[in-house]
Amino acid sequence: MKVLFLHGLESGPQGLKPKFLRSKGHEVHAPRLPKRSFAGSVRIAQSKVDEVKPDYIVGSSRGGAVAMSINPRAAKLVLIAPAWKKYNVSPDLPAGAVILHSADDDIVPLKDSFGLPAQLYVCGEDHRMNDDGALYNLETALIV
Numbered sequence: 001m002k003v004l005f006l007h008g009l010e011s012g013p014q015g016l017k018p019k020f021l022r023s024k025g026h027e028v029h030a031p032r033l034p035k036r037s038f039a040g041s042v043r044i045a046q047s048k049v050d051e052v053k054p055d056y057i058v059g060s061s062r063g064g065a066v067a068m069s070i071n072p073r074a075a076k077l078v079l080i081a082p083a084w085k086k087y088n089v090s091p092d093l094p095a096g097a098v099i100l101h102s103a104d105d106d107i108v109p110l111k112d113s114f115g116l117p118a119q120l121y122v123c124g125e126d127h128r129m130n131d132d133g134a135l136y137n138l139e140t141a142l143i144v
Contacts, residue, residue, distance in 0.1 A: 001055045001142060002029070003029070004045070004048050005058045005063070006057065006066045007062075008060045008064075014030075017058070017130065018030040020138070020139075021138070021139075033063065038062075049072060053075075059080065065082055068082060068092075069087075069090075076097070076098070077093060079093075079098070079099045079118070081101045082108070082113065083107075083108045085112050091115075091116050092117070093116060096119075097116075097118035098119045099118045100129060101113045101121075101122060102126055102127060102129060110122065
């Protein structure tokens with residue numbers, strides 16, 4: 001499956017989650033998103049969606065807010081602790097969206113994901129969402 005991975009503010013395209021997805025056989029496209037320009041990150045992400053035509057868009061934290069700010073076309077969204085409130089993003093999501101969020105997230109509160117029009121899976125040990133349970137749920141979200 002083709003996956004567009006949108007990393008968080010303090011991570012990058014070569015982080016653990018995109019490496020994990022590659023190890024599971026997915027074709028992962030992970031552009032570097034500029035830290036200082038949310039609008040620039042949105043432009044880059046939309047360009048990649050239009051170019052790659054991914055099956056899934058996975059957005060982690062700030063990358064989740066970016067994913068919520070673009071037209072996903074036919075791609076399904078998997079958001080990991082999306083920081084949509086911090087970036088003042090509309091909470092509208094396409095049908096079939098999935099959110100993974102840790103109850104012990106100390107960066108983006110779990111309550112920010114309650115009430116969003118998505119299937120919410122509470123999992124993971126913390127905001128980084130790189131433990132075995134979180135990664136299992138990430139892989140499962142791409143199968144469903």
